[in-house]
Amino acid sequence: METTWEKQLRTAGLRVTRPRLSVLGVLAEHPHVDADTIATAARTVHPSISPQAVYGVLKALIGSGIARRIEPAGGPALYELRVGDNHHHHLVCRECGLIADVDCVVGQAPCLQPSDAAGFAVDEAEVVFWGLCAGCQVARRTHVHGTNSAIEEGVTA
Amino acid sequence: METTWEKQLRTAGLRVTRPRLSVLGVLAEHPHVDADTIATAARTVHPSISPQAVYGVLKALIGSGIARRIEPAGGPALYELRVGDNHHHHLVCRECGLIADVDCVVGQAPCLQPSDAAGFAVDEAEVVFWGLCAGCQVARRTHVHGTNSAIEEGVTA
């Protein structure tokens, strides 16, 4: 497994270093993490890693397409490994920040091409679905006695 | 025109104040502005307005649905007036940050509902189209002599 990462790094023309391997290890275990969590987790494997090194590693990984950066509104940036070419989108929980992956909707849904592109040369469509994760729906029904009609009426796009 | 804003504020249960009216004025003139630009522009009308007042006003406007906040990756948050109910999405230029509105794709495109919602109760789908605006396409062709094949091959969603 570790050999795979080494190969990936070398293929990308990057040197194989301890900080890089430990960051890759963290990314492989946690699907969507912020830089600070990566630093903390990586420190269990490589105690001397500095926060800036994490940013540096992530920048290198992103630059060579090994990792991807997503920036949900209202929170720090999150990083994920890009395994293969499976481009996907994200479901974000408004309450707890939990993120789930959703398969790319293009294919069944070529409608993502904007109808009027206003002269733009569009090269990527980014979709974020906002809502409540299963756990937070339960928590809300338990503690609050209001309705959650707004949530369940459907999607506003 | 100003009376309209006063009415909107009062309807929302908000007091009509000079900072609020000047921020509304700026928002009406500029479709997508960041907080700092709003502060600078508002100062031409109301010189003593503080940056924090701008944040306060925006928070109030957003809380009552008069304005909307968007947070494109890699830049400060932008604010726009929400006229009527026309929910729309955004085209963002990778080069210059220019933003254009795109009509909501739901209606012709009910496919925005994720196929597998992983137990989430989804209440909003947010779409951002990334690319190059017309101006930056011209600028790039003029100054760089490489290809821009990646850009024009189509949308990756």
Added chain:
DNA sequence: CCTGCTTTTTTGACTCAGTCAAATCAAGAG
């Protein structure tokens, strides 16, 4: 196995966007 060049990492200062809390001030109800 060394040597030396180059890329990474470390260290530490710094920026930018935004928040928080206490004190002052103004809107507008009565």
Added chain:
DNA sequence: CTCTTGATTTGACTGAGTCAAAAAAGCAGG
């Protein structure tokens, strides 16, 4: 006009991330 409540100002502070110089480590050639 006065009083109460809500809004703004002032000023300190946080969190996320960048930048640059110095130290350290990777790895290619001998």
